[in-house]
Amino acid sequence: MSADMSDPDTALVAALLRHLDPDDVLTTPGDVEPYRSDATGLRAARPPAAVAVPRSVEQVRAVARVASAHRVPLVARGAGTGLSGGATAPADGIVLSTEALCGIRIDPDDQVAVVGPGAITDHVDVAAREHGLMYAPDPASSQTSTIGGNIATNAGGLRCVKYGVTRESVLALDVVLADGTLLRTGHRSVKGVTGYDLVGLIVGSEGTLGIVVGATLRLLPAPTVVRTLVVSVPSLPDAGRAVGVVTGSGVRPSTVELLNRATLENIDTHSGTDFVARHGGGLVLVRTDGPGADAEIAVLADALSAAGLPAQVLDDAEGERYYELRRTGRGRRDHMWSVGEDVAVPRSALVPVLEAIEEIGRRFDVEVSAVAHAGDGNLHPGLSVLRRPGESVPPARLGEAADALVRAALAHGGTLSGEHGVGSAKRPWLEDELGSEQLALQRAIKALLDPAGILAPDGFLARDDAGPAGHAGRRRSVRS
Numbered sequence: 001m002s003a004d005m006s007d008p009d010t011a012l013v014a015a016l017l018r019h020l021d022p023d024d025v026l027t028t029p030g031d032v033e034p035y036r037s038d039a040t041g042l043r044a045a046r047p048p049a050a051v052a053v054p055r056s057v058e059q060v061r062a063v064a065r066v067a068s069a070h071r072v073p074l075v076a077r078g079a080g081t082g083l084s085g086g087a088t089a090p091a092d093g094i095v096l097s098t099e100a101l102c103g104i105r106i107d108p109d110d111q112v113a114v115v116g117p118g119a120i121t122d123h124v125d126v127a128a129r130e131h132g133l134m135y136a137p138d139p140a141s142s143q144t145s146t147i148g149g150n151i152a153t154n155a156g157g158l159r160c161v162k163y164g165v166t167r168e169s170v171l172a173l174d175v176v177l178a179d180g181t182l183l184r185t186g187h188r189s190v191k192g193v194t195g196y197d198l199v200g201l202i203v204g205s206e207g208t209l210g211i212v213v214g215a216t217l218r219l220l221p222a223p224t225v226v227r228t229l230v231v232s233v234p235s236l237p238d239a240g241r242a243v244g245v246v247t248g249s250g251v252r253p254s255t256v257e258l259l260n261r262a263t264l265e266n267i268d269t270h271s272g273t274d275f276v277a278r279h280g281g282g283l284v285l286v287r288t289d290g291p292g293a294d295a296e297i298a299v300l301a302d303a304l305s306a307a308g309l310p311a312q313v314l315d316d317a318e319g320e321r322y323y324e325l326r327r328t329g330r331g332r333r334d335h336m337w338s339v340g341e342d343v344a345v346p347r348s349a350l351v352p353v354l355e356a357i358e359e360i361g362r363r364f365d366v367e368v369s370a371v372a373h374a375g376d377g378n379l380h381p382g383l384s385v386l387r388r389p390g391e392s393v394p395p396a397r398l399g400e401a402a403d404a405l406v407r408a409a410l411a412h413g414g415t416l417s418g419e420h421g422v423g424s425a426k427r428p429w430l431e432d433e434l435g436s437e438q439l440a441l442q443r444a445i446k447a448l449l450d451p452a453g454i455l456a457p458d459g460f461l462a463r464d465d466a467g468p469a470g471h472a473g474r475r476r477s478v479r480s
């Protein structure tokens, strides 16, 4: 690092340098820049004072103590793939990057992985598969996202409809609190009910309660057979009906994904496929896995046919290709202003909410693309309008359409975030869902663990509704 001694943050940086190697304390604008935002592009008005890259749990504790002593904000950061602004660097504060804490140890006897927070999600799964096991949660970002980020956001993914979201795979956590205390909570055994479930409290807390420095993760036997079918659907509501047939069939599929026409067009453009020609208005992708995969896919194909929705069972290579294109086949559209949404609704509300999304698109004159982890009611509608030359902020109707969409989900018994978290981007709707009493209780819990409020102070529990870069309509990522 190169400390400018005239910098007002010098005392803070000097304190960090008492505990970390100079190469692990980044302060120059060029070094700090890659850590300023997550995948939303939201940025604070000023850069952080420093990015700390600790190489041990003791160093994480030291960074927390320095932040506490100097009363500066501290934001933990994994890979920065978050879609809620949670990892946005705090102005004049410290970003704590977990990139160097990435150890992975597999214990096949206990069927657990003991990992550092910076371990890449896919690397954990790959290491588990060497022992015939798998790490089940598979966010579409799993090639780059970290376990710490997954835990902090309680990430979901394509397989979560069968295996549950990240929370279901976390047995124990090591957490550094704001004052540097190291908390070890949870258990290595599969079962365990001693005391309050602090693991459950930390999972999904978006870095506001503590910094995850270690995790014991549940592994499962890796399925050796995976089968895939696709159903072409003319419209979003038809896709919702196909999903209803699948979830009502008595079979528990491992993946139920929905892609509408605009999403197929995006994949065709960016991946050179011919999905629109093949599937027209959209498709539903369904997978089964495990010893019963063949019989289960046959049951699903029959149920869909009986409902007038002919399904095509794919061979292994084609099934894998569709699955990967769903995960990584889309590209950015930088000529558009876009808001990537993430709401979840009860399965029974899927069709009415899909109809509401189409109506919102027409009402606000915005383009609607949609992907969804539809089997668990988690929808990712993308709302877009053309970006006119010279325009520096998106037209108001984009934010209004996003607002209408979140409110439609809430009105149908849903939630404002299925998996991306609230962060600063979704904060304006938080009280609408939680209510003032629950919000006050959640703030009281944070105050107990972080009395000085240094951890993620601009996060989902912040009191102003502007967020570090303001309006939700500035979010430009349409992924999941």
Ligand SMILES: Cc1cc2nc3c(=O)[nH]c(=O)nc-3n(C[C@H](O)[C@H](O)[C@H](O)COP(=O)(O)OP(=O)(O)OC[C@H]3O[C@@H](n4cnc5c(N)ncnc54)[C@H](O)[C@@H]3O)c2cc1C
Pocket (backbone or CB within 6 Å): 038, 039, 075, 076, 077, 078, 079, 080, 081, 082, 083, 085, 086, 087, 098, 117, 138, 139, 140, 141, 144, 145, 146, 147, 148, 149, 150, 151, 152, 153, 154, 155, 156, 157, 158, 206, 207, 208, 210, 211, 212, 213, 419, 420, 456, 479, 480
């Ligand atoms: C292409 C794409 C596809 C995606 N698909 C999915 C998907 O299918 N499912 C899904 O759930 N999400 C998805 N996401 C969103 C994102 O990948 C997840 O939220 C992921 O869990 C973030 O991990 P990360 O390591 O990038 O965390 P970051 O973005 O670095 O941080 C996310 C949040 O976690 C906090 N945090 C990070 N590490 C720690 C730690 N060690 N201790 C405490 N707090 C911490 C940060 O402060 C921040 O609040 C997708 C994103 C992209 C760009």
